Amino acid sequence: MTETPAPTTEIGDQAAYAAAVQTAVAASAAYYGGGDSPLDDDAFDRLVRGIAAYETAHPEHVLPDSPTGKVAGGAVIGDVPHTVPMLSLDNVFSADELESWAAGIARRIGRDVGTWSVEPKLDGLAISARYTGGRLARLVTRGDGTAGEDVSHGMGMIAGLPEKLAEPVTVELRGEVLMTREQFEAANEARTGAGGAAFANPRSAAAGSLRAKDRAYQVEMTFFAYGALPMEDTDEALGARLRELPHSGVMELVAGLGARTVAVTPVAGVTATTVEAVLARVQEIAALRADLDFGIDGIVIKADAAADQADAGLSSRAPRWAVAYKLPAVEKITRLIGVEWNVGRTGVIAPRAELEEVELDGSLVRYATLHNAADIERRGLLLGDHVTVYKAGDVIPRVEAPVAHLRTGDEKPIEVPEVCPRCGDEIDRSQQRWRCVRGRDCHAVASVRYAVGRDQLDIEGLAGSRIDQLVEAGLIADFADLFTLTHDQVIGLERMGETSTANLLAAIEAAKAKPLNKVFCALGVRLTGRSMSRRIARHFGTMDAIRAADAEAFQEVDGIGPERASTVVAEVAELAPLIDKLVAAGVTMTEPGAPARPATAPEDGTDGPDETADLPLAGMSIVATGAMSGPLDGLSRTEVNELIERAGGRASSSVSAKTSLLVAGEKAGSKRAKAEKLGVEIVTPEEFAARVTAFL
Ligand SMILES: NC(=O)c1ccc[n+]([C@@H]2O[C@H](COP(=O)([O-])OP(=O)(O)OC[C@H]3O[C@@H](n4cnc5c(N)ncnc54)[C@H](O)[C@@H]3O)[C@@H](O)[C@H]2O)c1
Numbered sequence: 001m002t003e004t005p006a007p008t009t010e011i012g013d014q015a016a017y018a019a020a021v022q023t024a025v026a027a028s029a030a031y032y033g034g035g036d037s038p039l040d041d042d043a044f045d046r047l048v049r050g051i052a053a054y055e056t057a058h059p060e061h062v063l064p065d066s067p068t069g070k071v072a073g074g075a076v077i078g079d080v081p082h083t084v085p086m087l088s089l090d091n092v093f094s095a096d097e098l099e100s101w102a103a104g105i106a107r108r109i110g111r112d113v114g115t116w117s118v119e120p121k122l123d124g125l126a127i128s129a130r131y132t133g134g135r136l137a138r139l140v141t142r143g144d145g146t147a148g149e150d151v152s153h154g155m156g157m158i159a160g161l162p163e164k165l166a167e168p169v170t171v172e173l174r175g176e177v178l179m180t181r182e183q184f185e186a187a188n189e190a191r192t193g194a195g196g197a198a199f200a201n202p203r204s205a206a207a208g209s210l211r212a213k214d215r216a217y218q219v220e221m222t223f224f225a226y227g228a229l230p231m232e233d234t235d236e237a238l239g240a241r242l243r244e245l246p247h248s249g250v251m252e253l254v255a256g257l258g259a260r261t262v263a264v265t266p267v268a269g270v271t272a273t274t275v276e277a278v279l280a281r282v283q284e285i286a287a288l289r290a291d292l293d294f295g296i297d298g299i300v301i302k303a304d305a306a307a308d309q310a311d312a313g314l315s316s317r318a319p320r321w322a323v324a325y326k327l328p329a330v331e332k333i334t335r336l337i338g339v340e341w342n343v344g345r346t347g348v349i350a351p352r353a354e355l356e357e358v359e360l361d362g363s364l365v366r367y368a369t370l371h372n373a374a375d376i377e378r379r380g381l382l383l384g385d386h387v388t389v390y391k392a393g394d395v396i397p398r399v400e401a402p403v404a405h406l407r408t409g410d411e412k413p414i415e416v417p418e419v420c421p422r423c424g425d426e427i428d429r430s431q432q433r434w435r436c437v438r439g440r441d442c443h444a445v446a447s448v449r450y451a452v453g454r455d456q457l458d459i460e461g462l463a464g465s466r467i468d469q470l471v472e473a474g475l476i477a478d479f480a481d482l483f484t485l486t487h488d489q490v491i492g493l494e495r496m497g498e499t500s501t502a503n504l505l506a507a508i509e510a511a512k513a514k515p516l517n518k519v520f521c522a523l524g525v526r527l528t529g530r531s532m533s534r535r536i537a538r539h540f541g542t543m544d545a546i547r548a549a550d551a552e553a554f555q556e557v558d559g560i561g562p563e564r565a566s567t568v569v570a571e572v573a574e575l576a577p578l579i580d581k582l583v584a585a586g587v588t589m590t591e592p593g594a595p596a597r598p599a600t601a602p603e604d605g606t607d608g609p610d611e612t613a614d615l616p617l618a619g620m621s622i623v624a625t626g627a628m629s630g631p632l633d634g635l636s637r638t639e640v641n642e643l644i645e646r647a648g649g650r651a652s653s654s655v656s657a658k659t660s661l662l663v664a665g666e667k668a669g670s671k672r673a674k675a676e677k678l679g680v681e682i683v684t685p686e687e688f689a690a691r692v693t694a695f696l
């Protein structure tokens, strides 16, 4: 869905060209053969575009091995000829490209295409399944399109490809073999259990498993049909139907025979009569992608009617009556540069991968989940490894596997923590998910320690070890419980005398008088620290007003943009039971000197000194619009807003007289016009990036 020209690998001379061809062929061999390609798909496509560009400029240098113009340059070519070639698909990347593609067919066949079929582009490998008299007789890979490998040994491992059809017909089904998420996890478990290396992704797991003959373990795969053709012995009537039915009709027939089609998934094939309706379905499928349990890498659009297909014909590489609308890559190869261990609210200790930044499905990814320590071990990950990373939609990005043959020898083992990284106590390793032995108390101890710190409630005499004691004795679970501690409870603790008890209780009592900003800060709301708590308290005046405020009201506080605002609102809501306890205990819920009223308009200039004052965007209200480019290329609106907030500004979504700056990318449209009218400063994404380089 981008309009920018596709990036290309530069190839300067004949030697570089020869090397590029060799790299592409080796990558393809791994890709189609089930090995780990050293290139992700974007990198491969860049390379092939570079090869093609070089060949256009130097036709005399073209090597016979070149992958350009072929169905699958580098794939293992088998010895089973295909009756009808198994082709590739041409690609489009935007609505405009789809429209001109559709117009191109209309020109070619001399009429508009009346009906389109729209279905997901399954991310597996193509297979031909030949049935004789209703029995599955032979499985053949695509190979180079004219001949493939016999992989009949895979029969029985593929769900959706029955050994016997509902009718005793002779027919060739074509479709995609893939692994669902669950099948992939199971295959990896079986494979690593047998001492093998983890598969990099479901696609290569399917390719590798289908080709492997003598494997010590069983794996399961899934088939989805996307076509059917008559064979030599197919009876006349069926042959005629297959030749005359529209694609959608063929798919119904195939489903009726008992083979699986995408009709049973949330992304069933549909027909559409206009390009607009096609595009609407493209958007729907794209939106469903992240929730599917199998991979798709685009949407295939086909002329539905048999006559339209016949008239459009084929090129040597792809049919002219079908095209793939490509979706952004959801899997990339990048480097694992660090592993952090975080402790959740319930004490679960989970590793998180720190990655060399990579763009995935339209956003920049720097962190990904690693699940647990056993998972790191099972996948054989090392620090410094190239790894495949997956992310689609709102799914949390995850590290799939190392690309082991890209190792340099400088990779290091991943260190696992000896003790709980938050409280220093022991780790319970009896299950795959490690936990701090303190469980929820680990969080309690950490949050109480924070709450009583100097910048919050500043309760003297409440050392960390004392908090441990109180939590362990079950006397407190959060810092509100401090305010209801009794003399007897405290003096009952080890190493507690009369005087220290009295001092501690007095210090706790005194903390009740701390102003709202300290109390709010003590709550430990994410994305708010000392100065932000001060601003919030001063702006709203009372805890009631804070609790009543919605995200929009929070955005009137200097330095709070939409992202931070919604986080704060959610956190305050989540902390309701704790706040209620504090209110009941008589803790101060007002800010002296602040107007005790719900927020209305921004109060310019009422803020005291704060930490954001010397950030580059301090005091500025900024709107970003249009497509980001340059260093900001690929950032989502949320990420741009976060960037603005990091740099001290306030991100806003609409242009008004209060707007200080408009960051206008391509297609800025109405916001740009409005900003011009109001005389608001307008900068390009590149100019803006230059002002905030330190925060990128
Ligand atoms: N990473 C690597 O090293 C590497 C190497 C080679 C190829 N590749 C990737 O493979 C792609 C090109 O490969 P290709 O030519 O095999 O195929 P393709 O992905 O361009 O499209 C053709 C294939 O789509 C499949 N398909 C899925 N759903 C379909 C449907 N509903 N109808 C019809 N066909 C459907 C069929 O198997 C068909 O063969 C590129 O995206 C490239 O990045 C990557």
Ligand SMILES: [Zn+2]
Binding pocket: 343, 420, 421, 422, 423, 424, 425, 436, 437, 438, 442, 443
């Ligand atoms: Zn702990």
